[in-house]
Amino acid sequence: MESLTPDLTPELDTHGCALTPRLLTPTQCTTIQNLYDDPTHFRTTVDMARHRFGSGQYRYFTHDLPQPIADLRTALWPHLLPIARDWADRLGRPAPWPDNLTDWLDQCHAAGQSRSAQILLRYGPGDWNALHRDLFGDMVFPLQVVIGLNDYGVDYTGGEFLLVEQRPRAQSRGTATPLPQGHGLVFTTRDRPVRSARGWSAAPVRHGVSTVRSGRRYALGLVFHDAT
Numbered sequence: 001m002e003s004l005t006p007d008l009t010p011e012l013d014t015h016g017c018a019l020t021p022r023l024l025t026p027t028q029c030t031t032i033q034n035l036y037d038d039p040t041h042f043r044t045t046v047d048m049a050r051h052r053f054g055s056g057q058y059r060y061f062t063h064d065l066p067q068p069i070a071d072l073r074t075a076l077w078p079h080l081l082p083i084a085r086d087w088a089d090r091l092g093r094p095a096p097w098p099d100n101l102t103d104w105l106d107q108c109h110a111a112g113q114s115r116s117a118q119i120l121l122r123y124g125p126g127d128w129n130a131l132h133r134d135l136f137g138d139m140v141f142p143l144q145v146v147i148g149l150n151d152y153g154v155d156y157t158g159g160e161f162l163l164v165e166q167r168p169r170a171q172s173r174g175t176a177t178p179l180p181q182g183h184g185l186v187f188t189t190r191d192r193p194v195r196s197a198r199g200w201s202a203a204p205v206r207h208g209v210s211t212v213r214s215g216r217r218y219a220l221g222l223v224f225h226d227a228t
C-alpha cells in the first residue's frame with residue numbers, strides 16, 4: 001500500500017470529498033470484486049429496488065473481513081481521526097472517538113451497534129443508488145471511504161459517485177465524481193463544517209450513485225461505525 005493520504009483537509013473543505021492515492025492494486029480490486037459471489041463472506045444481501053434504495057445489489061461483510069480490507073480499514077483510521085476531531089472542534093461538538101479503531105468499535109457494540117457495516121456493491125446497466133446517509137444510531141464516525149473496483153469509462157459508463165450538500169438557507173449543491181479504480185473517495189456520512197456568517201455550521205450531506213449506462217460497476221464501502 002502506498003502512503004495513504006496526504007492532508008485531505010483542503011480538498012474536503014473545497015469540494016466536500018477527497019480522493020486518496022491508490023489504495024488497492026488492480027489485481028486486489030479484481031480479487032475483492034470476485035468475493036461477491038462467495039456467500040461465506042457476507043451476513044446479508046440487500047436488493048436495492050426492493051427497499052426503494054435505487055437499483056442494484058449490495059452485500060454486508062461479516063466481521064471476519066478478508067485481507068486486505070481489514071488492514072485497509074485499520075490503516076485509514078489514524079488518517080481520518082484528526083479530520084473528524086478537527087470538524088468536531090469547528091462545530092463545537094464532542095469528539096468521542098479514541099485513538100484505536102478497535103476501542104471505538106467496542107463502544108459501538110456496547111451501544112447496540114454490533115453488526116458489520118462494510119459493504120460490497122454491484123451495479124449493472126440501469127442500476128443506481130438513491131441519495132442516502134449510512135447512519136445506524138447514535139454512534140457516528142463522520143467520515144467514510146468508498147473504493148472503486150473497476151475502471152471508469154472502460155469497464156462501465158455512467159455510475160458517477162454523487163454528493164448532495166444542503167447549504168444553510170440556500171439550495172443544495174451537487175458534485176459528481178467518477179471513482180478511479182483502486183482509489184478511495186473520502187466523504188462525510190452525515191454532515192460537514194462549512195463557513196457561515198457566524199463561524200461554522202454543519203451542512204448535511206447525502207451520497208448516491210448516478211445510473212450506470214453500460215457495463216458492471218463494483219465498489220467497496222468502508223464505514224467506521226458499526227450497524228444495528
Ligand SMILES: O=C(O)CCC(=O)C(=O)O
Binds near residue numbers: 145219
Ligand atoms: O457505490 C458507490 O460508489 C456508493 C456506495 C455507498 O453508498 C457507500 O459506500 O456507502
Ligand SMILES: [Fe+2]
Binds near residue numbers: 132133134207221
Ligand atoms: Fe452509502
